[in-house]
Amino acid sequence: MGNAYAGQILRVNLTKGDWKVEELDMDLVRRFIGGRGLGGKILFDEVDPNVDPLGPENKLIFVTGPLTGTGAPTGCRYMVVAKSPLTGAIGYANSGGYLGAELKFAGYDGIIFEGKSEKPVYLSIDDDEIELKPASHLWGKSSTETDELIKAELGDQWRGVDTRVSCIGPAGEKLSRIAAIMTENSAAARTGLAAVMGSKNLKAIAVRGTKGVRLADAESFRAKVAEQVDVFRDHPAYGQFGTMHVYGTAAGMALGNVAGALPTRHFSGGTFEAAEAELDPQLMRETTTVRQKGCFACPIACKRVSKTTAPGFEGHGEGPEFETLCLLGICCGVNNLQAIIKAGFICNEMGLDTISTGVTIACAMELYERGYITDAEAGCKLNFGNAESMVEMTRKIGLREGIGDILAEGAYRTAEKFGHPEVFIGAKKMEMPAHHARGLQGMGLGYATSNRGACHNSAMMSSHEFPAIGTGTVTKGKPQMVKHAQELAAVVDSCGLCLFPTGVLMQEGILLLFNEATGFNFELKELMLAGERIWNQERLFNLKAGFTKADDTVSRRMLEEPLPDGPAEGNVLRLGEMLPEYYQLRGWNEDGIPSAEKLAALGLDHVKSSNKI
């Protein structure tokens, strides 16, 4: 009988150019599940939190979850974990596509990359056949070129059909701190982990697997998934006629505008005049969308294939997501749909995080408008709303050309370089996504306390908070909601599922799939306790890396400058009303350090808890 895990971890030493296959520690996965949890635990145990993120001592961990590749709805994710070069904290980013499942089919739960290769290489996995192949000829190639070249190199068309590639583009090679790891236009985007991959001279991973995944209770699992698919099929948001399938994540645009939660002109406002006109999802569907696309085992299919034809912005590729539209668009004051989509294509090819890239360009635009960046330094007019400059800037960041060399370091370092770090909007030096921290108090608390910086997925609060009906602007009850959302997200990320279907599967559905796949027979509270354990484990890494209570915050402007428009007008993020209660609920002391009792309850007490952590 199987347990949904492949049972093996591949450890690759890039310095020596060798590898070994290690047995998966089943006691460890019972405590940390897999994915983000397991990756974070391995990082904590093996990497000194004070290492240089771009040095050979950092490790880059690709890791799947138990439900990856099982056929569980959306069970496709792989998580990448390393110390982040953007934040200096624990970095993790996950991606859909097909690579995660393929890795499981080849017989591996994860890969740990150590050291640094002397020359560019890529790792080829074909079941038990593992090889580090030269990649100098791929260096400098875009993500889709790399994908095609590797597939052509590895064999005939049929092997090519079955091979999955994850790679970095020029941005990762050039160690941009906002670079994303790409797999067929899906991105493990946040926290700049592609720079870690680039620093190790690792261009790509190519995987083909024929072994499959063995489940504990397959009959019952198959029936359960069929039932769940029936629910998805006709679901108003996620079904074949649902908004997420028909419009993609862009479906949230009007809601974001009505809620006043959009990141307009570098977060100076919350509503955008073009949100319901030029950036309307229906218009996008009629003019640029070619088709929808699903990751492995996904009943939703929120991905878009798009084509742009506007002069100067011609292109073909994937996206845009809601975040891409908001940050490359609204955050930069740009209302030109085709320009935004084109910029998204460029980010995909360069291997850039569209969230961080959009906010960084918007940050540069504000610096420019305030006179802190000159025309000569910018190399162009960099005013808000300038679509041409926005698109050109994505290319320059990817190639580190001109001012792009500075912007490639991310928004915080850009603002600092031009002498005005206060202009930066984000948390722990990571750029803020498209959900306003001032109108959504819980989201703001989530940003402040997220272990990886300003992240909207660490606590999915935007679906619970609507300023238009008053729930977004209240702080009461939010610490408890955020704590729970953070732990649920940790469970989902560790199982190998996507966050989107949690509202359909519910905790109980996830638990059922998890138990039938693994045979662990957990109770719900055990699974959620694992989520809390994972959260605290990540916190311990950050504390050892030197983070303190002072880092549990967001940019000062979110706390001091009232939102000027929308239903949440006049609000600031009232973090002070929530943070002490949040610490208390977490069982942390007033400095945000986990108590000895809490660590013991979570089984993390082999780690000394003191103010000196």
Add this chain to the structure above:
Amino acid sequence: MARIKIDYAKCTGCRHCEAACSLSHIEGIVNPKRSRIRVFSKGDAFYPVIAGPFTDAKCTSKVTVTVEGREFDECMLCRASCPIKPVFKEPDSGIPLKCDQCGEPADPQCVKWCASGALTLIEE
């Protein structure tokens, strides 16, 4: 007789059908490489192909198939398991695979797991 109808335009390329097929034919294992339905892609489109009969000779004449203006090497849309094509065969033994509609009466699991409506079971 029951038939599985494929609507290419609705296929999202999620390959949930491959997972379902393998799980219903192999004891406790999900393995798309052993599935009797495979999803191929060309350009922006996805093409689910259901395994047909085994043939022990490879084709001696080649044709090009045009679907909605898109040209295909006929192998990609061909349902046969044949000597030159590694799909629709057990990866280890090479034993050919063929769709059996998951038994009699037909109860194809690929259709049950297809949320996009690309696969439907029709009676005629």
